[in-house]
Amino acid sequence: MKKVKWKRKLNTLLPVLSFWLLLLWMAGCNPDTSKEREEIQIEQQEAAALQESESQQENESQQESGFLESDCQQGREPSQETDFIGESEYSLEVPALEESDSEGEAGEKIIGQEESFSLKDIPVFVDFPYVIVHGNKPFFTEEELTTSPFEFYASLDELGRCGITYANICVEIMPTEERGEIGMIKPSGWQTAKYDFVDGKYLYNRCHLIGYQLSGENDNTRNLITGTRYLNVRGMLPFEEQVAKYVQKTDNHVLYRVTPIFEGNNLLATGVLMEAMSVEDVGEGVCFCVFCYNAQPGVIINYADGTNASDGSQEALLAEKDSDVLPVPERLPDQPSMPDSDSSNVPDSESTPSQPVLTCTYVINTNTGKFHYPNCSSVGEMAEHNKLPVDWDREKVIAEGYVPCKRCNP
Numbered sequence: 001m002k003k004v005k006w007k008r009k010l011n012t013l014l015p016v017l018s019f020w021l022l023l024l025w026m027a028g029c030n031p032d033t034s035k036e037r038e039e040i041q042i043e044q045q046e047a048a049a050l051q052e053s054e055s056q057q058e059n060e061s062q063q064e065s066g067f068l069e070s071d072c073q074q075g076r077e078p079s080q081e082t083d084f085i086g087e088s089e090y091s092l093e094v095p096a097l098e099e100s101d102s103e104g105e106a107g108e109k110i111i112g113q114e115e116s117f118s119l120k121d122i123p124v125f126v127d128f129p130y131v132i133v134h135g136n137k138p139f140f141t142e143e144e145l146t147t148s149p150f151e152f153y154a155s156l157d158e159l160g161r162c163g164i165t166y167a168n169i170c171v172e173i174m175p176t177e178e179r180g181e182i183g184m185i186k187p188s189g190w191q192t193a194k195y196d197f198v199d200g201k202y203l204y205n206r207c208h209l210i211g212y213q214l215s216g217e218n219d220n221t222r223n224l225i226t227g228t229r230y231l232n233v234r235g236m237l238p239f240e241e242q243v244a245k246y247v248q249k250t251d252n253h254v255l256y257r258v259t260p261i262f263e264g265n266n267l268l269a270t271g272v273l274m275e276a277m278s279v280e281d282v283g284e285g286v287c288f289c290v291f292c293y294n295a296q297p298g299v300i301i302n303y304a305d306g307t308n309a310s311d312g313s314q315e316a317l318l319a320e321k322d323s324d325v326l327p328v329p330e331r332l333p334d335q336p337s338m339p340d341s342d343s344s345n346v347p348d349s350e351s352t353p354s355q356p357v358l359t360c361t362y363v364i365n366t367n368t369g370k371f372h373y374p375n376c377s378s379v380g381e382m383a384e385h386n387k388l389p390v391d392w393d394r395e396k397v398i399a400e401g402y403v404p405c406k407r408c409n410p
Helices: 002-026 031-064 229-250 314-319 377-381 394-399
Strands: 130-132 151-153 165-169 204-208 224-228 254-261 271-278 287-293 299-301 308-310 362-365 370-372 387-390
Touching (some): 224 229, 229 271, 229 287, 362 394
Antiparallel strands (some): 130 287, 204 224, 254 271, 299 308, 362 387
16 A cells, blocks of 8 residues: 555656756756857856957057158158048049050059048148148058059049049150140039139149149049149149159159049048159159149138139138249349440340240240240250140149249240
8 A cells, every 4th residue: 555655646746856857958058058158158258258358449540550751751740739621531442444445454553542632641731732641651462562554543523523543654755745625624523713813813723633744634524623722832842843853864654643532522632642652663763642622722612512702811822822933023134235336236136135036925834834935045945745835824824734934934
């Protein structure tokens, strides 16, 4: 009887015990499972801590990076109190060169994609035409240095804006023909605006991204942006002339890229990023990386569409003169007259220097982009194929992108 009773109790307890064991297993109280979960939680916490540490280091690195001092160019560097232009990062990545867009090898990569340019690093324009970028070192890679001539002009985007222009500047691609007119081209953001305090009065020029004197590209719409007179002459021209003189003197090559920087859907570029490096001597002759502002002292510009207005300081600007332009009298003083008894015997050629007489208003040097009075001594020194006589007024000549000669000061 006792054995029967014990068996009955055991049969009753077994289902209850099985039920509780099942509940414990479902609740995750299994020792092995609990241990595994603990390990997973520890790993997740360590990964989160590592990610947070890397993010903090990256932010500190970005704050420490910026403009480095350079002996190559005199540029302005931002201080800790400097305001900066934008928050967006402008990537320099572009498609490979195509046969239709380049005279070089097809499929050649034109930019190292591991680095980028950001407007966050550019101070707001104050009083200097450009600032040094990336320690004055271009974003080119060693693989890009080549002596093969090529040119690349990005297609216009859906807003009609220019993109990256990129070329290997050399004698082979420099102009061999006279420069034609470009007045019929109206780049994105084009406005006709005049101010008395702007050199040549016209605020905007049709700015070549790669200068005509470097590539011979004149009316290429993919190479022309709406740029201020200040950008054209004070910002870009000195660097273009540096490259041109180097190539003409050495017959070497210069890797050269100009990128217009547009913020959002603005039709007017905030500025241009200019990069250049001489190939044969790996930057010993020419090496710069600068951002030139598309701005004009004394003018407030709406970059969305190019509209503009004076900021009221033009009277002060009129009193300022460029330090690199020497004052030239409007006319030379009269020469002393010869005595009446001898004057009839002295030919005119002996009393005044002879100059070729040209029936035009100005003579443009299509190689240098400067214009002269027809009797300027520089006209006699320039090659005939570079002479372009025009009957335009001074304002139109300047609006076409030419600069006055400093010798005759037309």
